[in-house]
Amino acid sequence: MGEKKFLNGNHAVAYAVKYIKPEVIAAYPITPQSPIVEKISQFVATKELDSDFIRVESEHSALSASFGAACTGCRVFTATSSQGLAYMCEMLPYVSGNRFPVVMAVVNRAMAAPWTIWGDQQDAISQRDTGWIQLFVENAQEAFDTCLQAFCLAEDPEVLTPVMVNLDGFVLSHTEELVELPTPEEVDAYLPPYQALYAVDFDDPTTFCIGASPEIFFEYKYKQQQGMDAARKKIPQVAAQFEQRFGRDHGGLIQEYGCEGADYILVTMGSFTGTARDIANTLKAQGKRVGVLKVRSFRPFPNQEVARVLEKARVIGVLDRDFSFGNQGALFTEVKAAMFDCKQRPQAINFIAGLGGRDIRPDEFETMFARLEQADKEPDAVKAVNFVGIEV
Secondary structure, X not given: OOEEEEEXXXXXXXXXXXXXXXXXXXXXXXXXXXXXXXXXXXXHHOOOOOOEEEEOOOHHHHHHHHHHHHHOOOOEEEEEOHHHHHHOOOOHHHHHHOOOOOEEEEEEOOOOOOOOOOXXXXXXXXXXXXXXXXXXXXXXXXXXXXXXXXXXXXXXXXXXXXXXXXXXXXXXXXXEEEXXXXXXXXXXXXXXXXXXXXXXXXXXXXXXXXXXXXXXXXXXXXXXXXXXXXXXXXXXXXXXXXXXXXXXXXXXXXEEEOOOOOOEEEEEOOOOHHXXXXXXXXXXXOOOOEEEEEEOEEEOOOHHHHHHHHOOOOXXXXXXXXXXXXXXXXXXXXXXXXXXXXXXXXXXXXXXXXXXXOOOOHHHHHHHHHHHHHHXXXXXXXXXXXXXXXXX
């Protein structure tokens, strides 16, 4: 049996890394991610973790060092936030294009300007097309568990794709909850040592980052998509295997709550899902037919699963903690695209909220559900995009 500790989301990730035992960790501190790598460096300094911790001069260097370590066949972890992730941008497709199963924790923080340390999901969303799997977690326990699942997924020979584990800054990263930790032996049994299929070998030379002409470039990109397609199938399998071994279920690609027979469903992603469920419970007690759908995997996006859950609803709402300026929230765009082929398409409303770390209060969730019901009765009276918690 393992133990239970009060941990914030950052330290939950750090403990996961301690148990996973990557051979190389390269990172640069940035708020609100810094406590992850500070705690990991402590584990390395006290010999609790036998890993090479590379102290670099920037986030770009952190991912460059991770790339180099992955070339040699090492299991690699890194972490960042916000502008740090943007600074890594050049290296993100290098890692994914070379099919290196690096895992990176991204503590989601709003993008400047204006400069802020507070959280929303704009940073990860801005990098959605760089070829990384993107998983979003709801709480510290899920952050710990998803890090274990992320390495299992990324290193699968059919996937071989890097993974971002996203947790909301401050809401998760700096608040404590009781986290159940397995024993190191249990983690070793679940996640055996990594055996790279492709690595630098002087006896069997391999080239990484070759130049590619148009005749072969397309094939490389096609292979990346095949990896994502494999991940779409593997994520629910990895989650089910994890639940069977450890007894905890956070969903696979999605997680439904009260959606069967619901007229009004709110789609969420990340830490505010719990509040949405609490409000849904209150409304259910009043006889309302409401549900909450958590999207756990933003890349690959669960098109079929989302459409299956939502197509029988009367009105759906999508809560975005990001905004694609000039259009709408990114999650809303994806959900609408997933619904395109459905014979029955519900009305859809986009709620933009929580930008720059602004709280989303319980009464605002009640308002969102009320807007869905209002749209059912007065479809022409409700805006398609609603900015929640802001006076204009």
